[in-house]
Amino acid sequence: MSHSQPEPLLAVRGLRVHFPVRRGLLAKRQVGTVKAVDGIDFSLAAGETLGLVGESGSGKSTAGLAVLRLLDVTGGDVRFEGRDITALGRTEMRPLRRRMQMVYQDPFSSLNPRMKVADIVGEPLIVHGEAGSRGARRERVAELLDLVGLRPEMGRRYPHEFSGGQRQRIGIARALAVSPALVVCDEPVSALDVSIQAQVVNLFQDLQARLGLAYLFIAHDLAVVRHISDRIAVMYLGKIVELASREQLYRRPRHPYTRALLAAVPIPNPRLEAQRSHQALVGEIPSPLAPPPGCRFSTRCPMATDLCRTEEPPLRDLAVGHRAACHFAED
């Protein structure tokens, strides 16, 4: 992965997504603002996988939706294939949607139960005017089903006839129908059993190798993210606190939150677990309605000082390709 080369596929700068909180009879009175995503920068190269990890309330899913312009952006900008898409309207976005697709977490609620699988997978082709003749469409759908490891004749069935892992394959086939360059995957394997999860993780990797896809892979499972990502961004309460290559992040995490997160994940190895410290992080993630002043992690950080509670640390370079937002992270 190079850093100074051509324009990345996706470049996000200062992205903010705020939601008004309203109360009252007709929800007319705004009583606060949830700063779900509050100024984040990252980029993604063609064919690359960026993992976006964080706990609930970190803003990772909101960031994914905002990148695809499925949510209104409050501030900052999103550039895709060299073009600023932050302010594009619906009609201007439509042709771009072929290039950027999404795979959702829940393979049970994201597929229309009344549609046959072939129609679900083929629908984007019609929406984007790529359908061609009926025969051509049928052929393309068969090819897509085959690509994700399903038999073409399965297209005649309905979603409820499939298991969770198979439904996730259907969702992936649908996302790939229009040959996207970027796929935002929001917790795509977390609803699946481990033996099935491995099948789908492998499928994501195979498809990337074959089609040169870039993934923004949003997940809370650090082991899965480590397995699949080239680079990883760790989010906490609307901010990126650390961004590094996979090796850098896991070998030498610089932000105390990243370290706590890694320590909290149990490893399937009893001998190793017996030696690890199980000192748990105290407290819970504060409400994004009222984030703490200064560093947002300061309320739970074991090394926080007065500086952390008053001054927000910027995301700064600590090594080539390794950035962290901590006053005390060492170079």
Place this chain on the structure above:
Amino acid sequence: MARTATKLLEVDGLAVRFHTDRGVVPAVDGVSFDVAEGETLAIVGESGSGKSVTAMSILRLIQRPAGEIAGGRVMFEGRDLLQLPERQMQEIRGDRIAMISQEPMSSLNPALTIGLQVGEPLNRHRGMPWPDALQVAGTMLRKVHIPGAASRVRAYPHEFSGGMRQRAMIAMALTCTPRLIIADEPTTALDVTVQAQILELLKQLTREAGSAMILITHDLGVVARYADRVCVMYAGRVVESGPALEIYEDPRHPYTMGLMASVPRLDDAGRQRLVPIEGQPPDLANMPPGCAFAPRCRFVTDRCRQERPALLSVGDQHMKACFADVAQPT
């Protein structure tokens, strides 16, 4: 079994079936295991393996008439729980055996204060007057690290975060110092840092109370961190059981081996290809005649397709239900 520790619970040949519109589903089919005083046994399995149904059956919480316990014995402190009248069962639940479930919101009564619910087992089982029970409830909430415990006694469940509700559930389960705690995916709905807090708390408090625990989970990392022994379930049956270290380092059943190979792990360098278990778990309403894992097994033979393997000893305390003689290549 050669273990000398006293057995607290012995489950033998447990069978549970559900009547559905697709026919009779044997959700649990001849499950046997035991739990010694003070130990933590993990029951691991994927969805549909029957691990939660097994847990519910121990406390006889299977909803009739859709579900029924069709056979087996559950020996606890010298009595078969499956034969007890419901009244006596009620005396055991929450007193001798307590349960912590995955969804604290569905186990807590939204209309009652947390204090009333945490103190209730003391009032009900020990006849403790309410003012005293509420006092103990406050102490228990402090023990599970609920901030401002004394005043939170009067709070309602909706005022608590997910992690705090799970803490309250733990407080409730431990009020009467039960001999056995059944924790059914107690942290699955929680974030990883909160999961770590809750599991550490559970470990510390069960140890203090000397209680045994059945930890039901699908997370092999959690098992490695907390379990003394492991029982692996697949399609309603136990396929392998043994000491945790042996199950991880010398798994003998192809399903256990497959599970271990299919999880991405934080301690390996990544990018090595995962080895999934191909295929899907069987339809419980339409089980293959022989071994339930046969359709997905790399070592399958004709015998596996026809005959169901029994759970047999393969070493001290280590058992498996498999005809093939397989061991992990090392």
